[in-house]
Amino acid sequence: MSETWTIRWALICSVSLVLISPVPGAGVEDGEGLVFFEERIRPALVKYCYECHSEESGKSKGGLMVDTREGLLSGGDTAAAVVPGDLAGSLLVTAMRYEDEDYEMPPKEKVPDGVLADFEKWVAMGAPDARVSAAPVEVATEIDVEAGRAFWAYRVPEDVGLPPVGEASWARTGVDLFVARGLAGAGLAPAEDADALTLIRRLYFVITGLPPGSEEVREWERRIRGVAGSGLRQEGVRALVDYLLGAEAYGERWGRHWLDVARFAESTGGDSNSVYPHAWRYRNYVIDSFNADTPYDRFILEQLAGDLLPISDDGEWARNLVATGFLAAGVKLVGEEDDRKFFADVVDEQIDATTRAFLATTVSCARCHDHKTDPIPQSDYYALAGIFRNTETHYGLIKAQARQFSTLLDVSGMGLEEVRVVLGGEELARLEAERDAAAAKMDEIMATIRSGGHVNRSTLRRSRTARDRTEAALQAYDGNGAPRTFVMGVQERDALLETRLLVRGELDKPGQVVPAGFVQVMSPWQEHGLPEGVTGGGRLELAEWIASPEHPLTARVMVNRIWHYLFGQGLVRTVDDFGATGEAPSHPELLDYLARRFVESGWSVKSIVREIVLSRAWQQSSAHDVEKHAVDPDNRLLWRMSPRRLEAEAIRDAMLAASGRLERVRPAGSYLAGVGEGAVGKAVFEPEIRAIEEPVRSVYLPRVRNVLPEAMELFDAPDASLVIGARATTTVPLQALYMMNGEFVRLQAEALAAELVNLPSGERIEEASLRMYGRPATLGEREGAREFAHAMRLAGERRTEREVLAAYCQALFCAAEFSRLD
Numbered sequence: 032m033s034e035t036w037t038i039r040w041a042l043i044c045s046v047s048l049v050l051i052s053p054v055p056g057a058g059v060e061d062g063e064g065l066v067f068f069e070e071r072i073r074p075a076l077v078k079y080c081y082e083c084h085s086e087e088s089g090k091s092k093g094g095l096m097v098d099t100r101e102g103l104l105s106g107g108d109t110a111a112a113v114v115p116g117d118l119a120g121s122l123l124v125t126a127m128r129y130e131d132e133d134y135e136m137p138p139k140e141k142v143p144d145g146v147l148a149d150f151e152k153w154v155a156m157g158a159p160d161a162r163v164s165a166a167p168v169e170v171a172t173e174i175d176v177e178a179g180r181a182f183w184a185y186r187v188p189e190d191v192g193l194p195p196v197g198e199a200s201w202a203r204t205g206v207d208l209f210v211a212r213g214l215a216g217a218g219l220a221p222a223e224d225a226d227a228l229t230l231i232r233r234l235y236f237v238i239t240g241l242p243p244g245s246e247e248v249r250e251w252e253r254r255i256r257g258v259a260g261s262g263l264r265q266e267g268v269r270a271l272v273d274y275l276l277g278a279e280a281y282g283e284r285w286g287r288h289w290l291d292v293a294r295f296a297e298s299t300g301g302d303s304n305s306v307y308p309h310a311w312r313y314r315n316y317v318i319d320s321f322n323a324d325t326p327y328d329r330f331i332l333e334q335l336a337g338d339l340l341p342i343s344d345d346g347e348w349a350r351n352l353v354a355t356g357f358l359a360a361g362v363k364l365v366g367e368e369d370d371r372k373f374f375a376d377v378v379d380e381q382i383d384a385t386t387r388a389f390l391a392t393t394v395s396c397a398r399c400h401d402h403k404t405d406p407i408p409q410s411d412y413y414a415l416a417g418i419f420r421n422t423e424t425h426y427g428l429i430k431a432q433a434r435q436f437s438t439l440l441d442v443s444g445m446g447l448e449e450v451r452v453v454l455g456g457e458e459l460a461r462l463e464a465e466r467d468a469a470a471a472k473m474d475e476i477m478a479t480i481r482s483g484g485h486v487n488r489s490t491l492r493r494s495r496t497a498r499d500r501t502e503a504a505l506q507a508y509d510g511n512g513a514p515r516t517f518v519m520g521v522q523e524r525d526a527l528l529e530t531r532l533l534v535r536g537e538l539d540k541p542g543q544v545v546p547a548g549f550v551q552v553m554s555p556w557q558e559h560g561l562p563e564g565v566t567g568g569g570r571l572e573l574a575e576w577i578a579s580p581e582h583p584l585t586a587r588v589m590v591n592r593i594w595h596y597l598f599g600q601g602l603v604r605t606v607d608d609f610g611a612t613g614e615a616p617s618h619p620e621l622l623d624y625l626a627r628r629f630v631e632s633g634w635s636v637k638s639i640v641r642e643i644v645l646s647r648a649w650q651q652s653s654a655h656d657v658e659k660h661a662v663d664p665d666n667r668l669l670w671r672m673s674p675r676r677l678e679a680e681a682i683r684d685a686m687l688a689a690s691g692r693l694e695r696v697r698p699a700g701s702y703l704a705g706v707g708e709g710a711v712g713k714a715v716f717e718p719e720i721r722a723i724e725e726p727v728r729s730v731y732l733p734r735v736r737n738v739l740p741e742a743m744e745l746f747d748a749p750d751a752s753l754v755i756g757a758r759a760t761t762t763v764p765l766q767a768l769y770m771m772n773g774e775f776v777r778l779q780a781e782a783l784a785a786e787l788v789n790l791p792s793g794e795r796i797e798e799a800s801l802r803m804y805g806r807p808a809t810l811g812e813r814e815g816a817r818e819f820a821h822a823m824r825l826a827g828e829r830r831t832e833r834e835v836l837a838a839y840c841q842a843l844f845c846a847a848e849f850s851r852l853d
Contacts, residue, residue, distance in 0.1 A: 179406025
């Protein structure tokens with residue numbers, strides 16, 4: 032069929048259709064307007080717009096689709112593309128006129144004046160358009176949500192009373208009474224108390240992630256040593272716990288735990304892995320929040336809706352915006368060409384992070400269909416999507432280097448730390464000159480393109496990058512050269528978007544409109560829509576719902592995370608999944624008891640940590656018992672403390688602490704803050720990140736997705752692509768090779784040897800053992816040290832005393848006891 036006949040046939044169909052279907056912007060008898068659309072407007076849309084904004088091309092740049100009437104009327108991410116009868120309000124016309132540099136469409140050349148005049152006439156006519164999309168499919172669910180409420184995780188925690196003491200004369204806290212009940216049921220008894228030195232080292236690592244110094248070991252052993260189980264011993268333990276909870280190192284340790292859950296990283300990951308230079312502010316916010324013991328319900332509100340909370344001053348506003356970096360710092364495929372897909376993926380990632388982190392629920396599994404195992408209909412997913420679709424995410428990136436870029440939030444002058452210095456007049460003038468030259472070059476290239484001339488694509492790309500990079504560099508400072516302060520975060524949309532369920536999750540298969548709301552099965556109010564009278568997008572209401580003491584999951588999930596970090600496994604071992612595919616709790620009443628205690632404490636994380644570590648169950652020895660192991664091989668009943676390997680950060684930090692090189696003061700900003708915008712591999716090279724050996728705590732090392740510092744990568748630190756509440760623990764030869772031959776390990780051994788050589792020879796091995804193992808050296812270790820030195824002399828190696836000590840210290844680092852926590 033010829034093109035002429037195609038247009039005529041479309042015209043016949045559209046005129047026939049208009050007789051039975053009213054069209055917005057055109058009267059029923061407005062055949063003339065529809066003829067004009069088919070002859071003049073539709074062909075122009077196909078020629079100039081479909082390449083970037085149609086289903087056929089698979090692209091929707093700016094979120095705009097022009098191959099349907101609804102697409103033009105609803106517009107993209109910014110505003111309606113066409114407002115019938117309103118030329119000034121129709122962004123499509125503005126873009127075609129080239130009146131705004133940010134909206135010049137089509138981008139390669141301006142449409143002919145005649146085509147522009149046709150579009151202006153068409154909009155003035157009321158934008159008649161007979162194209163009618165197929166009726167949305169109505170998707171039903173077969174899930175019985177009411178029956179699903181019977182599952183243990185969706186019932187509000189009960190106010191559990193303490194079990195009777197009975198035979199549990201060994202119990203010290205309420206926690207012990209629940210543990211005692213489980214042990215008695217299996218005919219088991221708890222292990223003996225851990226000795227004072229083991230308990231001191233355990234407390235230091237679990238609460239602060241650092242080993243005790245030699246003098247601290249001696250002091251606390253004196254205060255805690257005594258008859259196991261005596262009141263005097265417990266008083267000493269309580270004093271040590273309070274001391275450690277008050278240390279700055281506590282927030283660095285427990286903040287790192289939350290950063291795993293928050294999938295924090297300083298790059299986008301994915302296709303280009305672009306750097307987030309401002310992500311470090313969220314990291315510091317988390318650390319400071321744990322040190323301040325910010326109530327957990329407030330912690331939730333700040334991260335999910337900090338921009339919507341009441342404030343007392345600008346400083347509080349800026350801090351709250353930093354907190355919403357939780358929603359902004361996730362993985363982003365910034366090379367995605369389809370804007371609609373990118374937007375949908377960002378929303379999906381935010382839903383997944385929110386529901387896994389705070390609720391240990393895999394709601395994102397319902398994106399394409401009803402959840403396969405949990406009572407979560409697909410409509411519940413889109414109810415949450417309706418909330419996050421009305422959230423603008425500000426994460427930065429340079430326009431020329433990422434197809435999907437965004438602005439940042441400017442909080443200059445609001446009291447946040449700034450890591451850049453004020454520029455002098457000459458430096459500021461240099462930036463302005465570079466910006467002006469790059470902009471002039473780009474203007475010249477665009478003029479060539481518009482006049483029909485040819486410009487090499489690589490030249491265009493380089494020039495656009497230079498323009499955007501120099502503009503970004505200049506915009507980082509005000510007119511006086513003072514640095515402007517930017518943060519990643521979110522904001523509520525001014526104009527709310529409608530949300531439709533997508534059949535099989537496909538963008539081109541819209542179903543029914545789904546009102547914004549919550550997940551039905553876990554709603555404490557037995558309702559899942561937004562409360563009556565809400566005019567915003569619902570994100571604040573969502574945060575308040577999650578932070579409610581009546582929520583069936585929130586308190587349970589957090590106390591289970593705390594238990595996991597203290598014992599090495601949670602009461603629910605699947606800490607990120609409380610659903611049907613997760614494990615049931617080993618002690619359900621204990622979980623509910625702690626959840627209630629958590630809420631009653633004012634949502635204090637420190638109070639729950641304190642209560643658990645003061646329990647007899649937590650202070651047990653890790654000694655193995657063959658008979659008990661036969662009954663409970665996984666130690667789910669807690670008949671001893673399970674030994675475990677330290678995490679990557681604790682291993683590295685312990686080496687720095689033992690060597691005396693650990694820098695305790697928090698560094699300014701982040702290594703990546705000085706790199707600026709750009710992709711990993713261009714702005715910063717991977718070998719630089721892997722080889723970083725700064726003597727700061729590991730939580731302050733750069734956290735780039737897919738590229739970690741060597742020690743972090745070898746000892747199973749996650750790369751932050753997903754919510755990680757429980758890290759994997761592997762044992763591979765490379766770990767041993769790193770400890771034996773690694774440059775970082777060698778430097779710490781040499782630094783420790785440099786301090787030990789100044790001590791009397793009889794005290795050196797003792798001091799090394801106290802620093803590394805938290806206990807005096809054994810007789811066998813002393814003898815082993817002498818044999819080690821003798822063997823080196825027999826080998827004919829001419830080494831100084833300091834070099835021998837360094838080699839011995841490195842051997843101690845390599846021993847399993849150094850990286851094991853009993």
